[in-house]
Amino acid sequence: MRYKISKYILTFLCLFIGIGAIYGSICMLLDPTGKLLQMDSMLPYFQVLPLSKYLFQDYTFSGIALLIVNGITNFIAVYFLVKNEERGIKLGMIFGITLMLWICIQFVIFPFNFLSTIFFIFGLLQLIMGYATYVFYQQIHFEFSENDYPDIDKDSNCLVVYFSRMGYTKKIAYQKASELKADIVEIKTKERTANTVGFWWCGRFGMHHWPMPIDSLNKNIKEYSKIIIVSPIWVFSIAAPIREFCIRYQDDIKCVEYILTHHMKSDFINVANEMDQLLNIKRKKLTSICIRLGKVKSKHLFE
Ligand SMILES: Cc1cc2nc3c(=O)[nH]c(=O)nc-3n(C[C@H](O)[C@H](O)[C@H](O)COP(=O)(O)O)c2cc1C
16 A cells, blocks of 8 residues: 555656656747746856856757656656556656756756755655655565475474564574474564554554563473574564563573564674573574565674
8 A cells, every 4th residue: 555655656756747847848949048938037047057158058958958857757767657667666766866966956056946946855755755665665575475485393392483574574484494394483463563553653662662462372482492583673672572572481491592683784782682681591593684675685693
């Protein structure tokens, strides 16, 4: 849903900017003196630009440049956005930057004016919406299937415990369980964790270092000789459902390893230390994995 909304807004912005640029360029080409657009009085400001003697004696070159840089380009982005292709989103983002650069030249050569400022804001909005749409696109195209991991639940000595909102941590947990043929269990909560509202709700728990109530597990933690906890980082700390798990099962775990997933390129050793404190046990291993939009960027192992 949020992908669709942000894509519609991005498409509207590209269309709006593209139509405006084509209208402006046609007017400049029809009347290169600039009178049609009431811009003839602005022509002297262009004379500070390089090659102004050849390019800026009238609006012919400006019209062609506007048509290419902000007109046709935005229509190309709209075409790919309508076709639901990823490159449409990237182009939308890029053309937001080009519009801002274009306006920056105007900021330097023209006196302060409302139109340049408003179009700079449009360019910025286009960039922001392009980035948001790109993030949501990657999120909905993230692929994971439990069926790809047939080797899990075959060694009842080791249990992989995980919590995951978007599925990134889930994939890492399944990979680990499959590698060790270990049992696996997901921590679930009745709190809101999905979508944008869920993100902010989780952030609230993370900020306050609150544990989040979790459903009871269908595995007996005490039966396992080793527990591997796979947790995302929330607000530089332990994800709230995992914090609750550590508090609830602190007396039941004999041997523990952690896998921490996060967006930032930090190892979060302090978070592993905090988990040790909560569980009252020293970890055997810590793997710190930086994941961005579902793709593993770096992995560090601490034994
Ligand atoms: C509420 C919230 C706060 C987050 N805070 C951080 C953070 O401080 N540092 C970081 O690197 N990643 C942070 N992240 C990103 C997650 O740790 C990262 O995307 C993780 O891979 C998510 O795994 P999941 O999608 O399986 O839940 C945060 C995510 C959420 C939802």
